[in-house]
Amino acid sequence: MFDSLSEKLQGTLSGVRQRGSLTEDDINKAMREIRLALLEADVNFKVVKQFTSAVKERALGIEITKQLNPGQQVIKIVNEELTALMGGQSAGVTFSPRPPTVILMAGLQGSGKTTATAKLAKMLKEQNNSSVAVAACDVYRPAAVDQLIKVGAQAGATVYERGTDADPVDIAGWALDQAKRDGKDVLIVDTSGRLHVDQALMEELANIKKRVKPHTVLLVVDAMTGQDAVNVAEQFGEVAAFDGVILSKLDGDARGGAALSVKAVTGKPILFASTGEKLGDFEKFHPDRMAQRILGMGDVLSFIERAEQQVDQDEAKELERKLRKNQFTLEDFLDQLKKIRRMGPLTSLLGMIPGLAGHQLSKMNVDEKELDRVEAMILSMTPYERRHPELIKGSRRLRIAKGSGTTVQQVNQLVKQFDQMRKLMRGIQQGKMPDLGQIMRQR
Known part of the structure; x- marks a missing residue:
């Protein structure tokens, strides 16, 4: 995400990073390039x-410190x-001391509101251990109710729906009564959208708010629409109060205009970001971490949080024991590969690692299909065979290739690389530093 903006800002700032001194002309030149990069990013x-103006004012008043030179400052x-x-x-949802906490979702048609509803439900269920229900109040868009039933079930949420013939306000009120009766911790209300902000949309939203009295109103906007997303948020803010923003489709936003503009224009924070197509591709929005990603500093905290969600401590200890005793098998490798892939796209993960963020390695188009083949x-x-890959020869390799839709050469390569990996691990255990250049040459 934000590839274009990130590349230009990093290019501009690399010119001042190592400067021992900066003149006013140096700062003015850097500000011109930053201004152009931001405008091109649709900010x-x-x-x-x-x-x-704020950056320039602070930069001109730099006080020299022992830790940082002027360029670094x-x-x-x-x-x-x-x-x-x-x-x-960073901010989050305000939870009511008396459940259920009611979250009202608003947004235009096509913004990704229904999917964001399911993603938020999944996050609250898994990270907060909340019992979550969702209310299907989008009765106008074809198949919207069916979509919420499907993705809501996948998220592990109870779906309250009464088809498409009932009034959305009545559905919302009924769903709240159901949530109270069922002892739900959270009720997320998915409302109808329109193609643009109009009186009918706002009246319906106001009536639902009056009926369910939500603790939090979230506006879902499509990050890929750039300034249009910001304009929509501004229009919503003028006629219907909302508490925070969910940026959908942030993974497809190469520019970053919406993320960088919406708080300054509306005064409302970005609370969550949708970063992929899967229900798990949804995260709390951290302004400091996003700034670090944009500037190529990585985002190690988000990387650790994703990893912790996939790691069981007992399993980690057992894996450490196997590595120490050189008992790591292809079954273990497959299990770890699946865990890594559940953390998100590999290119995204590489961009979170300090030193690789902004590096050509982090911009590689990692072929996820190759991982499917593995x-x-x-x-x-x-x-x-998984426990004893050294036995995989001749007819076994041919059978495996046919069974997986690959070639014998690809099976050979997998077995060879796994053997190299085990030798590398064994060497590290013995205190030997690996020759990474030699490993890359053998690929």
Whole structure:
């Protein structure tokens, strides 16, 4: 995400990073390039002007410290101002001391509101251990109710629906009564959208709010629409109060205009971001971490959080024991591969690692289908073969290739690379530093 903006900002700031001294002309030149990069990223022009003015004012007043040279301090200032621009501190849903907490979802048709409803339900269920129900109040869009029934079930939420013939306000009130009766912790109300902000949309939203008295109103906007998303948020804010924003389709936003503008324009924070098509591709929005990603500093905290969601402590200890005793098998490898893939796209994960963020390695188009083929090959082996890959020769390799839809050469490569990996691990256990250059040459 934000690839274009990130590349341009990193290019501009790399010129000042190592400078031992900076003149006013140096700072003015950097600000011009930053201003152009932000405008090309579809950031609101008033926001751009305020941002560059704030950075310039602080940069001209730099006080020399022993820890950072002037160039590094400018980067620190840009990082801090980007963080402030996107909201400063991360925020979240306000939970009621008397359940259920009611969350009202609003947004235009096509913004990804129904999918965001299911993603939020899944997050609250898994991370907060909440009992979640969703109310299907979008009765106008074809198949909207059916869609929520499907994705709601996948998210592990109870879906309250009364078809498409009932009044949305009545459905919302009925769903709240059901949630109270069933002892739900959270009720998320999925409302109807329109193609644009109009009187009918706002009246219905106001009536539902009056009926269910939500603790939090979230506006879902499509990050890929850039300034249009910001304009929609501004229009909603003028006629219907909302508490925070969910940016959908953030993974497809190469520019970043919406993320960088919406807080400054509306005064409302971005609370969550949808970062992929799967229900698990949904995360709390952290302005400081996003600023670091944009500037190529990585996002190690988000990386750790994703990893912790996949790691069981007992399993980790057992894996450590196997590695120490050189008992790591293809079954273990497959299990770890699945865990890594559940953390998200590999290109996204590489961009979170300090030192790789902004590096060419993090921009590689990792072929996820190649990982599918690896999984298929391992699954085509017998349990005994996975535990003893050194036995996979001749006819066994041919059978595995046919069973996985791959070639014998691909099976050969997998077995060879796994053997190299075990030798590498064994060497590390013995205190030997691996020759990474030699490993890459053998690929």
